Amino acid sequence: MTQVYIVGAGPGDAELITVKGLKAIQTADVILYDRLVNPALLEEAPPHAQLIYAGKQPNRHAMPQEEINAQLCAHARRGKVVTRLKGGDPFIFGRGGEEAAALASANISFEIVPGITSGAAVPAYAGIPVTHRDYSSSVTFVAGVSKTNDESYWQHIIGSMDTLCIYMGIQKLEDICDRLLRHGRTPETPVAVIEWGTTGEQRTITGTVTDIAVKAADAAQPGMIVVGEVVKLREELQWFTEHQAETVEAAAH
Template sequence: MGKVYLVGAGPGDPDLITVKGLKTIQKADVILYDRLVNESLLSHASDKAELIYCGKSPNHHSLTQDEINYLLCKYANQGKVVTRLKGGDPFIFGRGGEEAELLKKNGIFYEIVPGITSGSAAPAYAGIPLTHRDYSSSVSFVSGVSKSGESYEKYWENLAQGSDTLCIYMGVKNLPNICERLIRYGRHPDTPIALIHWGTTENQQTVTGTLANILNKSHTFKNPSMIIIGEVVRLRDQIKWFETDSIEKALTAEAILG
C-alpha cells in the first residue's frame, strides 16, 4: 500500500528544510509541489520520480484543490510513495489539515512532516524577533482575509485588541483595509509595521513604517509577503543581518577567511 507525506518545504531558503523533509523528497515516487517551494529542493528527488507542479497562487491554480486531492489518492492507491511538498508548514495556512482529512477518510496511510513557516522565518531574516521581553509577550499568526461567514469587522476588532505582535499572511492586497481597521479598533497609528517580500531568499526586500504611513512606502510590494505589526519591528534597525549590505559583508569575510 502506498503512503502520502504532507511536507513543509520551509519558507524559501532551501537550507531551511528539515532533515526528515529532505528524506521524503529523496524516497518519493511522486512529488506534488506548490509555487512557493524552492525548486532547487527537487534536485534531491530520484531520477525516476514524477514531479507534478500544483502552481497555487492567489486567484490562480494550475491544479484545483479537488484535482490535487484526486492525485494524492490515485498515486497512493497505486502503491506509490507520494510527497506533497508545500511552502512553509503544511498546517499553517497550507491546507494540510484538509488533505489529511481526505486521506484519513479514504483509508490512506499518511504522515505529517512539519516545516518552518514564513511567519517566523521571514521576520527572523529581517532582524525582527516576534517576542521580546521588553516589547512583546504574545504573537498571533493570522490570515489577511477572514474565514467564510465570519464578520469582517469583528475579525479585525478582535485582532486589534489581541496579541502584541501580529504576523499576517496573504494580506498585501488587503493592506489598506487592514491598517484602517486596526487603527479604528484601537491600535495606535504610530504602531510599527514591516512588509517582508520573498523572505529568506536572495530576493528578500523589507520596508518598515507605521500603520499610518506604510501605504506610502509599500505600493510596489506584492505577494508573497509577510506583514509584521507590533513594537518588535523597532528592533530591525539594530539587528538586521540578512539583506544586501549584510550579505556583502558576509561574503567578504568568508573570502578573507578562505
C-alpha cells in the same frame, strides 16, 4: 508503510527544510509541489520521481484543491510513495488539513512533516523577533484574507495581541491598516512588509500604520506583514546582508 508525506518545505531558503522533510523528498516516487517551493529541493528527488506542479497564485490555481486531493489518493492507491511538498508549514494556512482529511477518508496512511512557517522565519530574516521580553509577550498568525475575518474578529486580535504576523495580506494592506486604527492601534505603531522572505529577493519596507500602505504600494506576494513594537528592533538586529541574499539565490539555481 506510510504512503503519503505532507511536507513543509519552509519559507524559501532551501536550507531551511527539515532533515525529515528532505528524506521524504529523496525517497518519493511522486512529488506534488507548490509554487513557493525552492526549486533546489526538487533536485533532491530520485531520478525516477514524477514531479507534478500544483501551485497556486492569487485568483489563479494550476490545479484545484479537489484535484490535488484526488491525485494524492490515486498515486498512493497505485502503490507509489507520494510526497506533497508545500511552502512553509502544511498546517499553517497551507491546506494541509484538507489534504490529510481526504487521505484519512480514503483510508490511506499519511504522515505530516512540519515545516518552518513564514510567520516565524521571515521576520527573523528581517531582523525582527516576533516576541521579546521588553516589547511583546504574544504573537498571532493571521490570514489577511479569510471567510472568518469579520469586524469582530479583527477587533479581538488587534486588541489582545502584541505582535501580528499577517499572511496573504499584501493586496489588502490599506484595509488592514484602517482596521488597525479603528480597533485601537496608534498611528505610530510600527509595521514591516517583507517580500520574498528568506530568499535572494528579500526586501523589507518599514513604516507605521499610517504610512506603510503608501511606502509599500508596489509590494507583491509572497509577503509577510508584521505589526507591533518589535519592528523597531530591525534597525539594530538586521543581519541578512546583500552577500547572504546572493548566496541563497545562487543555491536556488
